[in-house]
Amino acid sequence: xxxxxxxxxxxxxxxxxxxxxxxxxxxxxxxxxxxxxxxxxxxxxxxxxxxxxxxxxxxxxxxxxxxxxxxxxxxxxxxxxxxxxxxxxxxxxxxxxxxxxxxxxxxxxxxxxxxxxxxxxxxxxxxxxxxxxxxxxxxxxxxxxxxxxxxxxxxxxxxxxxxxxxxxxxxxxxxxxxxxxxxxxxxxxxxxxxxxxxxxxxxxxxxxxxxxxxxxxxxxxxxxxxxxxxxxxxxxxxxxxxxxxxxxxxxxxxxxxxxxxxxxxxxxxxxxxxxxxxxxxxxxxxxxxxxxxxxxxxxxxxxxxxxxxxxxxxxxxxxxxxxxxxxxxxxxxxxxxxxxxxxxxxxxxxxxxxxxxxxxxxxxxxxxxxxxxxxxxxxxxxxxxxxxxxxxxxxxxxxxxxxxxxxxxxxxxxxxxxxxxxxxxxxxxxxxxxxxxxxxxxxxxxxxxxxxxxxxxxxxxxxxxxxxxxxxxxxxxxxxxxxxxxxxxxxxxxxxxxxxxxxxxxxxxxxxxxxxxxxxxxxxxxxxxxxxxxxxxxxxxxxxxxxxxxxxxxxxxxxxxxxxxxxxxxxxxxxxxxxxxxxxxxxxxxxxxxxxxxxxxxxxxxxxxxxxxxxxxxxxxxxxxxxxxxxxxxxxxxxxxxxxxxxxxxxxxxxxxxxxxxxxxxxxxxxxxxxxxxxxxxxxxxxxxxxxxxxxxxxxxxxxxxxxxxxxxxxxxxxxxxxxxxxxxxxxxxxxxxxxxxxxxxxxxxxxxxxxxxxxxx
Numbered sequence: 011x012x013x014x015x016x017x018x019x020x021x022x023x024x025x026x027x028x029x030x031x032x033x034x035x036x037x038x039x040x041x042x043x044x045x046x047x048x049x050x051x052x053x054x055x056x057x058x059x060x061x062x063x064x065x066x067x068x069x070x071x072x073x074x075x076x077x078x079x080x081x082x083x084x085x086x087x088x089x090x091x092x093x094x095x096x097x098x099x100x101x102x103x104x105x106x107x108x109x110x111x112x113x114x115x116x117x118x119x120x121x122x123x124x125x126x127x128x129x130x131x132x133x134x135x136x137x138x139x140x141x142x143x144x145x146x147x148x149x150x151x152x153x154x155x156x157x158x159x160x161x162x163x164x165x166x167x168x169x170x171x172x173x174x175x176x177x178x179x180x181x182x183x184x185x186x187x188x189x190x191x192x193x194x195x196x197x198x199x200x201x202x203x204x205x206x207x208x209x210x211x212x213x214x215x216x217x218x219x220x221x222x223x224x225x226x227x228x229x230x231x232x233x234x235x236x237x238x239x240x241x242x243x244x245x246x247x248x249x250x251x252x253x254x255x256x257x258x259x260x261x262x263x264x265x266x267x268x269x270x271x272x273x274x275x276x277x278x279x280x281x282x283x284x285x286x287x288x289x290x291x292x293x294x295x296x297x298x299x300x301x302x303x304x305x306x307x308x309x310x311x312x313x314x315x316x317x318x319x320x321x322x323x324x325x326x327x328x329x330x331x332x333x334x335x336x337x338x339x340x341x342x343x344x345x346x347x348x349x350x351x352x353x354x355x356x357x358x359x360x361x362x363x364x365x366x367x368x369x370x371x372x373x374x375x376x377x378x379x380x381x382x383x384x385x386x387x388x389x390x391x392x393x394x395x396x397x398x399x400x401x402x403x404x405x406x407x408x409x410x411x412x413x414x415x416x417x418x419x420x421x422x423x424x425x426x427x428x429x430x431x432x433x434x435x436x437x438x439x440x441x442x443x444x445x446x447x448x449x450x451x452x453x454x455x456x457x458x459x460x461x462x463x464x465x466x467x468x469x470x471x472x473x474x475x476x477x478x479x480x481x482x483x484x485x486x487x488x489x490x491x492x493x494x495x496x497x498x499x500x501x502x503x504x505x506x507x508x509x510x511x512x513x514x515x516x517x518x519x520x521x522x523x524x525x526x527x528x529x530x531x532x533x534x535x536x537x538x539x540x541x542x543x544x545x546x547x548x549x550x551x552x553x554x555x556x557x558x559x560x561x562x563x564x565x566x567x568x569x570x571x572x573x574x575x576x577x578x579x580x581x582x583x584x585x586x587x588x589x590x591x592x593x594x595x596x597x598x599x600x601x602x603x604x605x606x607x608x609x610x611x612x613x614x615x616x617x618x619x620x621x622x623x624x625x626x627x628x629x630x631x632x633x634x635x636x637x638x639x640x641x642x643x644x645x646x647x648x649x650x651x652x653x654x655x656x657x658x659x660x661x662x663x664x665x666x667x668x669x670x671x672x673x674x675x676x677x678x679x680x681x682x683x684x685x686x687x688x689x690x691x692x693x694x695x696x697x698x699x700x701x702x703x704x705x706x707x708x709x710x711x712x713x714x715x716x717x718x719x720x721x722x723x724x725x726x727x728x729x730x731x732x733x734x735x736x737x738x739x740x741x742x743x744x745x746x747x748x749x750x751x752x753x754x755x756x757x758x759x760x761x762x763x764x765x766x767x768x769x770x771x772x
Contacts, residue, residue: 081330083345083747085356087323092155093672097162101681102696104155104674105382105703108177108318109325110369112382113184114702117149119162119173120186120204122291124382127182128217128370128430130251130293133209133227138291139186139255142203143171155674157360158322168194169279176318180368182293183307185315189286192279202275202287204257208233208244209269210293212251217387218428218435220699233266236301240308242271243301250295256304258288258311290314329363329404332748332755337375338407339750341400342716346744350668351661351715357671358645358710362397362404364675365705370429372415375408377401378429380678380701387430391416393705395445396642398452399724400712403750406457413449417467417475421446422482440496443479444519444585450476451526455724458752463534476530480523480543483516488570492553493517495570505631505698508575508624512568514557515585521547521554522589529726551593554586558598563605578620579634580610580643587650599654606647614669615680615692616644632695633679641676642706645714652718652734658741664714670694676707720746720758721765731756736765 097103097117105114111127121137132138141148143166150162150173159176170191177184192198209227216223225246232245240260245252261273279285290307294300307314328334329341341362344355367376370387379385379393389412394401402409415427421442424434439445450472454460463473470478486494493512496502503509528543557566557574565582566574583602587594594602609620618639619629632638644667651660670680670692681695694702716722719742721734731751740760747757747770755770 081327081343083343084327084330085352087157087319087326087360090157090353090357090360090671092674094152094154094163095673097150097153099691099693100153100673101683101693102700102702104153104160106158106160106175106177107364107381107703108158108322109180109366110182111177112386113175113177114382115150115153115160115162115175119148119150119164119171120188120289122175122184122186125184125210125291125293126222126382126386127293128387129212129214130182130210131213131222131224133211133225135209135227138207138209138253139289140205141173141188142205143169144201157326157364157675158319168192168196169198169200176315178290178307178314179318179321183303184291185307185311185318186289186291187286187311187315188289189284190279191284192281195281197281198279200277200279200285202277204261204273204289206242206244206255206271206273207231207269208246208253210244210251210253211246212249212295215431217430218433220385220388220426220436222384222386227269231269233269233271235264235266235271236297237305239264241301241305242266242273243297244269244271245297251293252295252297252300253291253293254297254301254304255289255291256301256308258286258308288315325366326360326363329359330748332750337405339403339405340748341404341711342746342749344715344744344746346742348661348665348742348744350665351719351742351744353671354664354668354710355715356711358676358708358712358715359400361676361703362400362705362708362711364703365708367429372427372429372432373408373411375405376429377405377408377412377705379426380704382701384699384701385426385704388426388428388435389416390426390439390705391421391445391449392425392439392441393642395448396646396706397708397712398449399456399717399722400708402453402456403716406453406459406750409449409453410457410459410462413446413453414462414465414467414472416446416449417472438497438501440501440513440516441519443482444516444523447476447479447523447526452724454530455726456751460533463530473530476527480520480527481546483520492550493568494520503579503581503629503634505634506579506619506623506625506629508569509567509577509579509581511570513577513582514554514565514567515582517550517554518586518589521551521593524550533726551590554590555593561601563598563601563603575624578605578609578623578626580606580616580618580639580647581634583610584643584646584650588646588653591653603651603654603656603659610647611663612682612690614666615639615682615690616647617682618643631698632681632700633698638679638681638695640679640706641704642709645707645709645712648710648714649718652714652721655735655738657719657738660714660719661740661742664710664719667710675703676710677702678704678706716746716749720760722746722749722751722758730754730769731758731767733758733765733767736767739764 103115113125114123116123116137118140120139120141125132152163154161162173164171172189174187208231211225213223236243241256243254263274265272288311290304292300292304328336332340365378370376379390419434425436425439465472483494495511499507524543524547528540531540564578610616616639617636618634619636621636626636629635633640648660677694678700679695683691685691723732745759749756754772757768759766
C-alpha cells in the first residue's frame, strides 16, 4: 500500500478543518467523496488545492462535485453562523441538533447539558462533561453558534483554549475537540482533568407533553473504565441506558466513583505550541457495544467530525433542490443583494430544518416544535400552522401525514401530537381550529391535492373534519351572545389574564375560515352550503368589528361577565388584520399599524404586548408579554403589513429583525434586556420556559417572505400561481425561484415596477 502523508489545515477562529492525504490514484475517489460536500465556497477552496498538493485531476473532480451540490443563491451553512458572543451577556447558551436529537452547551468550555435522543434523556443539572484546568473549572468567555457546531473560547494566562462541539450525524453521539495554544514565550505545564457524568435514562413512556421525561441527577449510576482506560462508561441502574466517553489519547489516570469519572492528563506545551484532545460520547442500551461505538468514533475522529458538517450541509442543499432524494418537495430559493432580507429568509428556513427528526416512530420525517429542553418529540398544531406555506412546499407528503395525524386526535382536548408515542399532548388551545384549518387550506391550495378531502381519518372524511372545525365556534357561543367564548388565559396567550373569553382575534379567524370553506364548497358544487357559510361569516364579521376602538388602533374583548376590556396586543393586529383585510377601512388599517409602531416596535425587535395594556404588569413572559416577543409574532406582523400594502415598512422591519440572527437561529422568543437610555440588548430568552430553537421561527420564510413580501397567493380552483398586489413595488429587489405550486415550479421577481411571475417547468 502506498504511504499516505496527512495534511491538515485548521482555522482556529472558525473551527473549520480540512484533512486529507497525498496518496495513490486508486484512493483518490475516496478523497473526492469525503470532500464532496465540504461547506467551503469554490473561490476559497480551489486555490487551496494546489497548496495542499492535490493532483490537477483531483482538483477538477472536486470542483465539479462542489458545483453539483451548491444550489445557486443558497448560502453555505458557514455563512449563517452567529457572531462571537460574550457568554456573560447571554440569557441561554446555544444548542445543536443532528436530526436525531439535541444537545445544549453549558458554561464550562466542554460542558454539555440536556443531551436527548428519544427515548433516552439526560437529567436536569450535572453537566455530562466539565473541564478543570490546573485545578480550576474553565468557563467559556466567548461562544459562537453554527447550525452544525458550537465553538467556545477562553483564556487562562498565556493559554488560549477553544472547544468545538458537533454531533454525530443522525446518530446518538457527540464529538468534542479541545485545542490548547501556548501564546507565551516559555514552556507551559498544564494539568487537564475531565469530569464525566451520566444521568441518562431510557423512558418508554411520558414523552407526550411539553415537559420531557428526565431522571434525577441524584440517583445512582454504575461508572467504570473500559477499553484499557481509554473509555469511561456509565450505566443507569433503572433502565437499559448507558453512556460512554472515549478519548483520543490515553489519560494518565482514569478514576471512577459515585456518579462520575475523572480522566487526567499532564503535558507541557512549548512556546507557540498547540495540543489537541478529542473525545467522542455515545448513548445506547448495552454497555459493551456503546463503549465500542465511542471508541470507534474517536478512532476515526477526523472523518466523523468532518461528516458532521458535510452531511448537515448536504441536507441543507437538498432542501432547496427539486428531486433531491430526501424531501418530498423543496423550499424556494431566494436570490437578492439585500443581505439582511436574504439572511432572514435562510435563517428562517434553517430553523424549520433544525427541527426535522428522522428517528421518531410516527413518521419517516417529523418536524417537532422545540428542543432540547422542551417539546422535543411533540408537534404543536399552532406552531406548525405558522410555517404552512413553507412546510407544504418543502415536504408535502409529510405535511399531509402530519395534518391527518393531528385529525386522529381529539383536537378539542389537546394542543399537540407526540411523534414518539402518537398520543395527544397538553390541554386545548383556543387557536386549534384556526391552526388545523390553516394547514388544510395551505396544503390543498399549494399542492392542488383535492383527494385529501375524501381521506378517512378517525371515522370521518377530511372534508367532514374541516366542516366541523370551521363551525366549532358555534358551540362556544353563550346564550344571548353572538361571539364565541374562548375561555381562560391558559387556552389563549397563557400569561395575559385579561386576554380571555370573547376575543376579537379568533372570532375574526372564524369569519376567514367560513369564507374559505365557502370557496371549497363552491369548488365541489355545493353552492347552498357555500351560501350558508358566507351568510354566517357576514353576521359574525359585524359583531367582531363592533369591538374596535376608533382612534386607538386596538380592540376590546368581552369577558363572560359582559364587561369589555381593551387589548393592546400584537395578536389582534396579526389575526384580525389577516382575517379581515378587505373588511377593515383604510383608517382602521392606518390606526392599527400606528398602534404597532407606537407601542410595540423597538429598534431591532418588538413587544408582544404594549406596556399600556391593562394586564402588562402581570404578563411578564418573554414570548407573549411586554418584555419581548415570540419569534412568530414579528414575522406575522411583517406579513400583516404586506396584507395592508405597507411593503416599505415590512421590508424595513425585516432588515431590523435580521439583527437577532447574529446570536443564533430563530427560536421561541427574544427578550428585551434594558441597557440604559431607552435602549435594549435583544437576546434569546430562557426564563418563562422558553426553548432554543423553536419551529415558530420558520414563519419569517413562510409568512413574511413567501406569502407576504412575494405575495404568493393561496386559493382554490385551477390556474397558475398568482401574486397579491402584483402591481405594487415592494421597495425590494430580488427573485424567489423554485416555488412549488400544484405540480409546477415558478419564479417571482420583485422589480421597481412590481412583481413578475413566470413558470419554470411542470
